[in-house]
Amino acid sequence: MSGVAKRSPMFVVGGGLLALGIARAMRRTGVPVVVFTATAESLLPYSRRCRLVSVAPGDDGALLRAVLTEAANCATPPVLIPAGDKALLFSCTHADQLGERVRMVLPSLDAARTVLEKDRFDAYAQQHAVPVPQSWVFTDPDELRQEAAHLPYPLAVKPSVSTH
Helix, strand or coil: CCCCCCCCCEEEEECHHHHHHHHHHHHHCCCCEEEEECCCCCCHHHCCCCEEEECCCCCHHHHHHHHHHHHHCCCCCCEEEEECHHHHHHHHHCHHHHCCCCECCCCCHHHHHHHHEHHHHHHHHHHCCCCCCCCCCCCCHHHHHHHHHHCCCCCCCCCCECCC
16 A cells, blocks of 8 residues: 555553453554563464564563564554553563663553552552552461451452462
């Protein structure tokens, strides 16, 4: 199509249904989507809505290099969207390097960790008098077992970090 500017892709870091949903929504508007994921996905490799760039799980260096390499090949800086907790932490941790090649709006790493890590959020809420459901923090499973009989039910037991 001559005379039509080629759009830079949207970069989605992370995987799962969230990344697939973002890809589907953006492709409806004609924006090409590149998904960078370190997880074995069951649906993303088969999607016509995105191009998948796979990296080894836990290799933030490889993920960073992949995003920067792809961005260097774009006519204009792509927009980067983190899809999920790990992707947000990765993006915030490497914001200075990523910001040289992609467009993004991110919280500080400290703010992201405060929201994502339940024990940090609970401490923040108490410090700033933010009304939240009552929480208890246990340092190990034995402590939880010991206190379980004294806790009000129903309750939800969650790890401090959702990916743990």
